[in-house]
Amino acid sequence: MTSPLEQRIGPELEQLVRDGTYKRLNFLESPQASRVRMEGKGEIIILSSNNYLGLSNEPSVVRAGKEGLDRFGAGTASVRFICGTFTIHRALETACARLVGTPAALSFGSAWNANEAVTGTLLTEHDLVISDQLNHASIIDGIRLAKAVTKCHTAVYQHGDLADLDAKLTAARDRRVKMVITDGVFSMEGAIAKLPDLIEVCRRHEAVLVVDDSHATGVLGDTGRGTAEHFGMVGEVDIITSTLGKALGGAAGGFVSASAAVCDYLTQRARPQLFSNALPPTVAASSLASIEYLEAHPERVAALRENARYFRDQLLGLGFKPLPGETPIVPVILGETAAAIRMSDLLLAEGIFVTGFGYPVVPQGQARVRCQLSATHTREDLDQALAAFRKVGRQLRLI
Ligand SMILES: Cc1ncc(COP(=O)(O)O)c(C=O)c1O
Structure with a gap:
């Protein structure tokens, strides 16, 4: 007999299949790289990973992970302070x-x-957090959790709309701590936050600025230090959060970068710190090696930028209309979710892996295939991908 839970979720899953929005997992038999071996499909060019600098398979990074495992073992078997x-x-x-x-x-x-x-x-019932409308799901859920647990006040400002943010901060002038939180690079658009304006507004309102640089670390700025470097404002953001699961080796993990007091307070009080194990030492070691690699090889960041420029220009030349931008996230808007998934399937049949995204990850009617470039894509990789885009684009009458 099926349980009430199974009775509820079974039909929902079937509906996803009927709607053409069911996500099928593709299994890789080789390391993440520009070209991978995909189970049942052979060699595939990956154009949808966050492996921006190609470090997930960089020999010195892999070696450091192995050495970390040898030196420290698999883990501490508990949380850090215990x-x-x-x-x-x-x-x-x-x-x-x-x-x-x-x-x-x-x-x-x-x-x-x-x-x-x-x-x-960091928030209490006396405080307010204001979030950009297009922030990542982890920020949205983090705020929902904070609201439920700390009873802090919350607000959302229109995407990138500094006047709206300004007005909301003015209306909240009596709140004790005012926190503004934004993605550095918006993951579905590839747009860059207007950092100089955000810093100006936050300073005027004595608000704390938090920037999630998960798609900017290793990507933006001449040496990959992120959104702040892109704008020549390193050292001027109060709190930066970022991931170790994208440009910095791609394994897993994240970090909060801030003042010593904020980090100390989080060490004392943050529940994901107090009640969850630290990163495995393997990952800590490979992530550290990734940062050291990045610091020694700024040319990887330049190569990434050049690949993004080339791919975007060539797509435009073919007649596609990628969202304009200067990051390695190049989304091509298709409308309905099923259309994005169909395009993604057809591209995969041509040996190119690009994921289609639909509602609710992106707004209704703005489904897209999101291309992401890596510094280690060769011109041959990109030209092969572009030829597949031309073929599939014509087949679907998009160009
Ligand atoms: C902007 C942003 N923040 C946070 C995350 C979560 O990163 P992690 O995989 O380290 O949890 C992501 C990943 O998709 C992201 O794009």
Whole structure:
């Protein structure tokens, strides 16, 4: 007999299949890279990973992970304050802080946890958090959690609309702590937050600015230090959260970079820190090696930028209308979710893996395939992908 739960979710799953919005997992038999071996499909060019710098398979990064495993074993088997903190975590946090330009940093099991920790720990019922309308799901859920637990006040400002933010901060002038939170690079659009304006508004209102740089760390700025470097404002953001699961080796993990006091407070109070194990030392070691690699090889960041420019220009030349921008996230808007998934399926049949995104990840009617470039894509990889886009685009009468 099926349980009430199974009775409810079974038909929902069937509906997803009927709607053409069911997500099928593709299994990889080789490391994440520009070209991978996909089970049952052979060699595929990946154009949808966050492996922006190609470090997930960089020999020095992989070697560091193995050495971390050999030196520290699989893990502490408990949380940091109970069972001890590996020295590799301290070294990683020092490197994170140095990279993004803050006095201190604290690592978490994921950037999701890091975002949850910031809002869920630092706010009280006297405070307000204001979030950009298009912020990542982890920020949205972190705020929902904070609202339920701390009873803090919450508001949303229109995407990138500084006048709206200004008005909402003015209306909230009596709140004790005012926190403004934004993605540095918006993951579905590839748009960059207007950091200089945000900093100006936050300073005027004495608000704390939090920037989630998950898609900007290793990507923006001449040396990959993120949104602040892009605008020449390193050291001017109060709190930066970011992931170790994208450009910085792609394994997993995240961090909060901020003042020593904020990091100390999170060490004392943040529930994802107090009640969840630290990153495995393997991951701490490979992430640290990724940061060191980035610091020694700024040319990877330049190569990423050049690949993004080339791919975007060529797509425009073919007649597609990618969202304009200067990041390696290049979304092509198709409308309905099923259309995005169909395009993604047809591209995969041509050997190109690009994921289609639909509602509720993006607004209704704005489904898209989101291309993401890597520094390690060769011109041949990109030209092969563009040829597939031309073929599928014509087949679907998009160009
Ligand atoms: C802007 C942003 N923040 C946070 C996250 C979560 O990162 P993690 O995989 O480390 O939890 C992501 C990942 O998709 C992201 O794009």
